[in-house]
Amino acid sequence: MQFWKILGIEPTDDVSAIKRAYAVKLKIHHPEEDPEGYQRLREAYDQAVKQAKQKAKKAINRDITETEDDGREVSAALEQELDEHEHENEHEDEPEDEHEDEDDADPDHPYHPYRLLSFQESNNPFVPDHPFERFIEQIEALYENFSLRVDTNKWMELLDSDAVWNVELNRTTSRILLDFMEEHYFVPDAVWKLLENTFHWRDLAEEDKESFQGQYPKVYTYGIGNELVLNMGYSVLLNAADLDHDVFLLARENALLALLEQDYSAAERHLRKATERFESDPDVIRLQIECYSRLKNPERALDACNGLILLIPDSVEGHLNRARINFEDGKPQEVLQDLSRILERIPNHTSALSLAGRSYMKLGKYDKAHEMYQRIQKENANDIEAMLALAELSAIKAETIKKQEGSGNRKTLKQLKIDLGKTPLSYRLKQSAFLLLGGKWFSLIAIIALHIFISSSFVKHTGETPIRFLIHATKPIEYKTVVSLADLDSDSLLPKASTTVRMELSKATYMGINQVRMKDDDGNPKIAYLSTAEVEKQDLLSNISGYLNFVILDGTPLLILSDYDQAKAIYDKKTIEIKGTVQSLNPTLAGEYEKWKKRFLKADQSPLADKYLNLIEKPASDQSSIPLRIYFYLLALALFYISVFREVRRVTRYLRYT
């Protein structure tokens, strides 16, 4: 609180006391004799008055009556002093001249009444004939007169004064003007620029932006900050007769601020206040269009558009917004009328071209729509709306051409497909190969390696390649047709794979002997041959595994071990077509036949063939079994194949995507 010290008084809310102290100190720090001291004194005075005013405002809550009372008190005090002064002058013996200087220097009467300003005036310093006082009076007069206020030349004249250009006074003048403009900020942008060029307030703000913005928010917004959005026109208001300009301008400003805050109802209210006072301001009408559009009130928005066009017949905003409203209302012809006016003057106006394109599409005039969107794309290759609209139009055209016949259409169709993003097949194939190889190179290598490994393991263990192994495994059994005993001769048979034979038997006989699975005395399984009676006696019917038969082939009995159905067929019909394997006769079977032969003396007594036919056992595979680890390799191979197959599917989808 240095400023109280500089003024030489205790902190007080009494502005007049502050002024008196200022006046006293002014005699010591004259502006021309002690500019630095004066500067400090002036700043101290400003601070003190500001603080006092703030406190006064808080205390009396902007009670103007009390301020008037104070003013009257001061006036009364003035009158009293006047009276006292006059009274003193009348009665004193000393000549006036001798005391004049003393009066000037007398701290008890530091000021003369005729110097005192009204208490209700601004905080201008109590200094007669001071350049600052003259300057502020001129500024006030300039601002008061609207036609002068908007005239930059007048401001230039005003700023071409000693108060501004005197280096010692400039800083103070700057502050005086800052205070003034903070309360009186409705001036054109050109005036703000002029003030900035003169006083460089931006540099001052940059020293302590927060503080400056706090103290001079309006100056910062209008003059320094880039809030150009708030700068609107003034020249049209010159035509307004009997207009309270500041009331109008405040309503306009509030409308804009409300719009920016998205408080559209408040914006509408302020706009109404503004138009009640003056309805021909294009800026206000433009804000109305914006406001009513956002309030989804097309009728009022349309009225505003018409109003703007009336004021400015070539107004782009007027025609464009009207076109937009008519488009929403489903009136494409009216839309195109407004847009053609804009495009005649500004052929590459993107918004107009876009709306025209949409209108032409609605009307089914695709060629015109195409032209509009192409013009947009020519201005901006990155315009997504134009790009997608052209794609849609190309798709429509392609569909139409496909339905038409004619060889000339093929070329057009090809071009359209390119427009629609179709990439050449060769490119897609190349990309597909890259994707497949690039994404699954490891799997592909593993597949090849596993194939080689499995193949070599197969050959090592089975003597065959996997393919031959599979062929053999899946090959149907070859049955050699046998018609004579000689055919059963092992020399005439093919290598061991061909012990399977097919025969047609006639005059076969069921012997009534059954092959039975039993357990010997030690409990080990054994094969026995029992008669049916024996089998029934021992209750081994369920253990029968075969039935013995024989057939006479080339005069030689040949044993046949068959199943039940075959034995029954032989028993019933004596003939049967059979498939089975030729096996060497074992002594047990030979012994059973001999026993049976003895029982049936009429049976053929010829010696038995040294082979018999086994119709029960499946032909044994002569292939070696596959080791277990091959199965694991095959599983791994399958998994890699699945992985590659999935990628092939993905790539196929990509390939077909045109």
Place this chain on the structure above:
Amino acid sequence: MNISTAEAQETAQLYIDALSAMCIVGKHGDYHVQNPNWIFTKRNYLRNLCQHWEVGNSDELKDNIKWSLSVGHRKEFEDMNLALSTQPESDRSHYIEMEKDNPTRRYKLSIVNDYLERMPPGGIAATDYTWAVFKCCAGFKLDYLTEEEKWKYINEIIAIIRSNYTNWKDFLISFTVGSAYTSLNRSADYISENKALLAKLLVSPYSPLRKVKLNG
């Protein structure tokens, strides 16, 4: 899982495929469009994306998704839109040029200006919603979200999208402008560079956008 939940998820998956198809452009764009699940198998790539989004854990991801749904980039876009649309057309370029000390803001204003009063309703909201869905899927793959949380967010976002957009063309415009607006390179060239991809997305019979309707 009952049938209705399974059916709902199947439908939601169609939306996810359609939305995530817009997220990857460039050389593999077409491949990704046709195989939308492929990108979610690339965990390293997803982790890098999360780093870029400054998401390192479950809470950060959820906060990010919530911000996308409540505020998103669309708020700033709309504020700029409002500031420009209240100005006379003749002053807008000058207003943008005054931002020479802030190239990012100047670029964003130029994008907003290019599409002034041409945007679908909702501005660039499609960008916020699409990437929110992508983040849900990515977050699930990286175990930042449970399956239940993932579907809860996705169903909520799909409902919002369907209430704000009636056709895929508007959605695609909204998304693409938003992508240009938020471009770190301050460039919209990716639009012309991916012209074929974007066109096919809209008109190809094989496009995932054809498999599900916004207004159906």
